[in-house]
Amino acid sequence: DGGITQSPKYLFRKEGQNVTLSCEQNLNHDAMYWYRQDPGQGLRLIYYSQIVNDFQKGDIAEGYSVSREKKESFPLTVTSAQKNPTAFYLCASSIGSRAGPDTQYFGPGTRLTVL
Amino acid sequence: KNQVEQSPQSLIILEGKNCTLQCNYTVSPFSNLRWYKQDTGRGPVSLTIMTFSENTKSNGRYTATLDADTKQSSLHITASQLSDSASYICVVSAGPNTGFQKLVFGTGTRLLVSP
Numbered sequence: 200d201g202g203i204t205q206s207p208k209y210l211f212r213k214e215g216q217n218v219t220l221s222c223e224q225n226l227n228h229d230a231m232y233w234y235r236q237d238p239g240q241g242l243r244l245i246y247y248s249q250i251v252n253d254f255q256k257g258d259i260a261e262g263y264s265v266s267r268e269k270k271e272s273f274p275l276t277v278t279s280a281q282k283n284p285t286a287f288y289l290c291a292s293s294i295g296s297r298a299g300p301d302t303q304y305f306g307p308g309t310r311l312t313v314l
Numbered sequence: 315k316n317q318v319e320q321s322p323q324s325l326i327i328l329e330g331k332n333c334t335l336q337c338n339y340t341v342s343p344f345s346n347l348r349w350y351k352q353d354t355g356r357g358p359v360s361l362t363i364m365t366f367s368e369n370t371k372s373n374g375r376y377t378a379t380l381d382a383d384t385k386q387s388s389l390h391i392t393a394s395q396l397s398d399s400a401s402y403i404c405v406v407s408a409g410p411n412t413g414f415q416k417l418v419f420g421t422g423t424r425l426l427v428s429p
Contacts (some may be wrong), residue, residue, distance in 0.1 A: 203357075230414070241318065241403070241419030242358075249414055289357050300346045300365060300407070301415060306359030 202226045203306035205290050208312045212277070212284070220275045220309045222290035229295035231273035232303060235259065237286040245288075248273055249295055277311065285313045316341045318406050318420035328428045335423045337387040337404030345407040345415055349378050349389045352401045352422065353397055361389070361402075394427045401425070 202225040223229065224307040230249050236243040245255030248267040262281025265304045267273055273292075277284045287310050315410075318339045327333050339347070346365045350358035362371040362378040371378050375392045391398055403424040407415040 214337070230407050239421060242417075244417070247414070265425050285354075287355075291357075294325050295414075300348075302348070302360050302363060305350075305359070308355070310355070 203290060203291075203292055204252045205288075205306040205309050206301055207309060208307065208311055212311065213314050214313055217276055217278050218311065220277065220288055220290075220304060220311070222273045222275065223311065224273075224290075224306075226291040226292055226304065227270070228292035228304075229270070230293045230301070231267065232291040232293075233257075233263070233265065233273070233275045234288060234289045234291065234306075240246055245275065284311055286311060316406075316408055316416075316418045318404055318418050320402075320404050320420040320423050322423060323421075324424040324426070326428055327394055329394060329396055330428050332390065332392050333394060333425065335389045335396050335402050335404075335425070337389075338386070338418060339385050339404070339406045339418070339420075341385075341406040341408045341418050342346075343408060344382065346384075347378075347387050347416075348405040348407070349387075349394070350374070350403040350405060353401055354400070358403055369421055396405055396427050396429060399425060399427045 206221045232247040233245040240241035246265045264276045290306040293301045293303045321336045348363045351363045354356040364380045377390045379386045403422045404420040
């Protein structure tokens with residue numbers, strides 16, 4: 200898992216509530232990412248940020264929001280607008296290389312369950 | 315449509331035996347191909363990464379091959395150990411080989427090494 204931490208490991212939420220997942224990295228990486236993993240499916244990109252104070256939508260951004268106020272932090276908020284939020288959420292970071300393949304390093308994940 | 319398909323879906327082998335996992339992809343433009351290992355309930359960990367010009371890459375008992383002409387890759391595990399039990403995910407990067415790279419994830423092969 201490298202120097203990426205996610206908290207909490209397990210999270211339970213009632214329908215209609217917003218919840219924020221934490222992601223912190225001490226690798227001095229410029230780029231950070233949020234993915235969602237569902238059984239039988241490949242990881243899907245929710246949001247990514249290549250630099251502080253900037254972020255872009257991924258393939259499934261609806262119902263999610265992010266912020267990137269500090270280089271080491273990239274929190275993800277799952278809003279009540281997300282229709283099916285129960286999933287395993289993975290945060291990743293990378294150097295943001297401008298000169299070659301850019302390996303993404305993943306955190307340990309947060310399993311969110313909506314009750 | 316960019317796709318990564320892996321086979322088999324699951325595999326059981328005896329400890330000490332070898333095995334080979336397959337990955338076929340239709341991703342354009344191709345940038346690089348990565349294999350990740352994911353333990354249950356944890357984040358994926360990078361094993362290998364290969365660019366277009368590389369056709370083999372090793373990491374200990376793991377050897378990945380790439381045939382860019384047939385768009386196929388394989389991951390060979392030698393002398394398997396119980397700790398190799400995990401999901402192995404093939405990931406193909408689309409786009410330029412620098413900067414942000416769009417990753418296309420396979421659904422993984424779940425490997426169980428039995429004593």
